[in-house]
Amino acid sequence: MKADQIPTSMSDISLDREIEAMLSAEPSAGFVSRVRRRIADAPPPGWTMGLNMGWTSLAAGSVVVAVVVAVVVSRPHDAVQPEALAPIARTSMQVDSPSDDLPAPPHLNSAKSPERHKPRVSRTAFRQPQMLINPEEAAAIRHFLAHPQPEPVELSLVKIEPQPLPEFTFTPLPTFDPMAVLQGDFK
Amino acid sequence: MHEYTERIDATAFSMEQDLQREFESRLTESSTLAFRVAYSVLRNSENAEDVAQEAFAKAYSSFRRLRDRDRFRSWLVRITWRLAINRLRSDRRRSLREAVPVETSVMPTPVQSIMAQERAAQLWRAIDALPDKLRLVVVLAGIEEHDIREVAALLRLPEGTVKSRLFLARQRLKELMQ
Numbered sequence: 001m002k003a004d005q006i007p008t009s010m011s012d013i014s015l016d017r018e019i020e021a022m023l024s025a026e027p028s029a030g031f032v033s034r035v036r037r038r039i040a041d042a043p044p045p046g047w048t049m050g051l052n053m054g055w056t057s058l059a060a061g062s063v064v065v066a067v068v069v070a071v072v073v074s075r076p077h078d079a080v081q082p083e084a085l086a087p088i089a090r091t092s093m094q095v096d097s098p099s100d101d102l103p104a105p106p107h108l109n110s111a112k113s114p115e116r117h118k119p120r121v122s123r124t125a126f127r128q129p130q131m132l133i134n135p136e137e138a139a140a141i142r143h144f145l146a147h148p149q150p151e152p153v154e155l156s157l158v159k160i161e162p163q164p165l166p167e168f169t170f171t172p173l174p175t176f177d178p179m180a181v182l183q184g185d186f187k
Numbered sequence: 188m189h190e191y192t193e194r195i196d197a198t199a200f201s202m203e204q205d206l207q208r209e210f211e212s213r214l215t216e217s218s219t220l221a222f223r224v225a226y227s228v229l230r231n232s233e234n235a236e237d238v239a240q241e242a243f244a245k246a247y248s249s250f251r252r253l254r255d256r257d258r259f260r261s262w263l264v265r266i267t268w269r270l271a272i273n274r275l276r277s278d279r280r281r282s283l284r285e286a287v288p289v290e291t292s293v294m295p296t297p298v299q300s301i302m303a304q305e306r307a308a309q310l311w312r313a314i315d316a317l318p319d320k321l322r323l324v325v326v327l328a329g330i331e332e333h334d335i336r337e338v339a340a341l342l343r344l345p346e347g348t349v350k351s352r353l354f355l356a357r358q359r360l361k362e363l364m365q
Contacts, residue, residue, distance in 0.1 A: 011361060012357055015310075015357060015360060015361065015364075016328075016329070018306070018307070018310055019310070019314070019325060019326075019328075019329035020329045020332070021307075022307055022310065022311065022329070023223055023226070023227055023326065023329045023330050025222070025223060025226045025232060025235070026219065026222075027218060027219060027222040027232070027235075027236055027239070028232070028236065031218060031222065031236050031239070031240075032214065032215065032218050034236075034240060035214060035218065035239075035240050035243045035244075036211075036214070038240055038243070038244050039210075039214075039243065039244060039247045042244055042247065042248065
């Protein structure tokens, strides 16, 4: 050890000398040549680097493919026209509304798992409105919107037959005198 | 197009040769350091050479990625130290100490007695008992007469830290040797 380490006492110096003596071992004469041989046998550094880069690019590529597949799978196959159904969707988009009990329209049942039709309060649910109205009603509205009738509907042709009312009999209610003292009071 | 490709190949080849040459010079200047670091842990020349060789092979495989080539020695020390510790642990597990003979680097002369050898063995045991942080500082300070600045550069630590660790290590060694 050099002088700048300033051993505090003589014993430090002797300790340092002992350690130096113990560590003054030398490698054998052929050590460096053996290392050279080993390095020569090893693949060149560029090969491992290329391998690493290959693995990295492969991993990145597989991540991209997975993301694309996830996006494609998560999208509904039969997209609802948002312009046509926007008012309906807006009125029926109450997540906790009683219309939750209604079954989902069949065209939205494209996913495999039935759990997907549960109303979920998630980002995707708000992005892609889920129809929560009766499918027959939805079909009727869709038909109505698809085939608008420019002329007013003639309602005079509709005949409404008056139905006879059932007979009503009045039953008199029982009466009593509030001032009458019944037997057994004031005991 | 063909000329352009040939030129790229030639450039790559010359870069590869430069790299080989640079590593060769590093190997020549650091072979003893790597060996001694391994030896300080393993206390056996053959094993130390094996480990140092492995460390150089590892260093070579990643040499291209080493941006600051001046840190090669520091990098090599760390690789060698880790490999030597791993080797020691696996050896211990394998044979639960088949009493690896402790080599003394200096050949015994008539002046040196058995007492001196025993003291060396005792000192090794004391060094082994030190925590890794202190042990590495003591070993590096003892190898090739490294001063504090060099040890700090090898370990990439502030000089003050190296000084205090060296002081603590000496104190502990003295306590253990008594």
